[in-house]
Amino acid sequence: MSIDFNQIPSPCYVIDETLLRNNLDLIKKVKEAAPIHILVALKAFSNWGIFPIFKEYGFGASASSLNEARLAFEELGVKAHIYAPVYEEKKIADILKYSSHISFNSLSQFRKYAEAFSQQGVSIGLRVNPEFSDTAFDIYNPCKPGSRFGITVEQLGNELPEEVEGFHFHTLFEADSFALERLLAVFLNRFGKFLPRLKWVNMGGGHLITRTGYDIDHLIRILADFKDKHGVQVILEPGSAFTYNTGYLVSTVLDIVENSGIKTAILDVSFTCHMPDCLEMPYKPVILGATDEQAGKPTYRMGGISCLAGDFMGNWSFEKELKPGDRIIFDDMIHYTTVKTTMFNGVSHPSIGLWTENSGFKLIKEFNYQDYKNRLS
Numbered sequence: 602m603s604i605d606f607n608q609i610p611s612p613c614y615v616i617d618e619t620l621l622r623n624n625l626d627l628i629k630k631v632k633e634a635a636p637i638h639i640l641v642a643l644k645a646f647s648n649w650g651i652f653p654i655f656k657e658y659g660f661g662a663s664a665s666s667l668n669e670a671r672l673a674f675e676e677l678g679v680k681a682h683i684y685a686p687v688y689e690e691k692k693i694a695d696i697l698k699y700s701s702h703i704s705f706n707s708l709s710q711f712r713k714y715a716e717a718f719s720q721q722g723v724s725i726g727l728r729v730n731p732e733f734s735d736t737a738f739d740i741y742n743p744c745k746p747g748s749r750f751g752i753t754v755e756q757l758g759n760e761l762p763e764e765v766e767g768f769h770f771h772t773l774f775e776a777d778s779f780a781l782e783r784l785l786a787v788f789l790n791r792f793g794k795f796l797p798r799l800k801w802v803n804m805g806g807g808h809l810i811t812r813t814g815y816d817i818d819h820l821i822r823i824l825a826d827f828k829d830k831h832g833v834q835v836i837l838e839p840g841s842a843f844t845y846n847t848g849y850l851v852s853t854v855l856d857i858v859e860n861s862g863i864k865t866a867i868l869d870v871s872f873t874c875h876m877p878d879c880l881e882m883p884y885k886p887v888i889l890g891a892t893d894e895q896a897g898k899p900t901y902r903m904g905g906i907s908c909l910a911g912d913f914m915g916n917w918s919f920e921k922e923l924k925p926g927d928r929i930i931f932d933d934m935i936h937y938t939t940v941k942t943t944m945f946n947g948v949s950h951p952s953i954g955l956w957t958e959n960s961g962f963k964l965i966k967e968f969n970y971q972d973y974k975n976r977l978s
């Protein structure tokens with residue numbers, strides 16, 4: 602049953618269960634065929650109302666904070682592989698409770714905390730910086746000179762501290778398997794000499810396995826090959842790939858205004874509050890049933906409900922003039938979108954819902970005044 606957007610209250614993020622399960626099936630196939638360990642990176646998607654679906658697939662979890670580790674424990678039923686650029690002393694006791702693996706970003710952090718973790722049986726890793734990344738976007742490149750992420754091969758020296766059981770690196774962004782292959786060549790060249798000492802290598806995220814055209818067989822080959830050659834457990838922790846193209850932000854036109862010949866449809870959602878990557882990255886999202894600007898067709902900017910002057914994007918063309926009450930459906934608004942929303946201006950936070958093949962729309966969460974009020978005092 603295809604989604605009937607008119608059944609869905611506006612504004613609302615809607616996850617399509619069928620699309621989500623397609624992604625989960627594909628990622629599970631990689632996990633089993635290589636075979637490797639795959640973790641869901643909670644930083645990309647933490648809507649735990651949907652976690653019962655994830656639980657059916659047996660993935661682990663990767664956390665970038667104590668809160669994410671605790672959520673993984675409580676709602677996915679697994680201890681997390683945690684990595685954060687730095688750990689705060691006041692949180693260590695709880696991080697210990699909720700983590701099976703921890704990666705340290707620097708040797709000083711390792712020296713400070715390794716003993717406590719190792720005594721509790723938490724597997725210890727170091728985040729290494731291979732000083733290589735293919736990504737064209739500086740904001741997503743953790744290997745630029747001056748980066749705060751990871752230990753370089755020079756800093757590591759020749760001796761690996763005894764407690765270290767694994768290496769963790771993350772340098773890719775929305776990448777294919779060939780980017781991973783290039784990265785592995787550089788990683789092995791720099792850090793390969795330490796592999797005989799290690800139990801695991803966590804190759805981070807940025808593997809957009811579920812993008813159309815991703816060469817799954819090539820990925821499985823290089824992972825299986827790496828594992829066999831080096832005798833280590835291979836771990837991937839993609840975030841985006843799990844919820845890539847699995848849902849929408851449903852919104853409604855509330856008004857149409859015009860200035861200097863530019864028509865803006867003012868919506869019940871906001872780019873800055875509800876689709877922040879559009880402004881931050883930036884990128885122009887797809888709207889169902891609309892196209893990029895086409896001469897002769899009704900063309901509009903989409904304007905956000907907040908007071909930020911820059912809370913708009915342009916321009917889309919539609920088959921018909923827009924009017925108040927029309928639905929505007931933004932595509933692919935799940936990964937890194939729902940986790941990054943704000944309540945700036947006190948604007949209403951979109952609800953969260955699930956569209957299922959058999960029962961249609963199911964409301965998972967609504968936000969109200971108390972959610973807004975409780976956040977800041």
Ligand SMILES: Cc1ncc(COP(=O)(O)O)c(C=O)c1O
Nearest residue numbers: 642645771806807808839840841
């Ligand atoms: C350490 C680490 N692991 C995993 C991820 C997930 O990456 P992605 O969502 O691009 O797959 C990130 C993203 O920033 C990350 O920093």
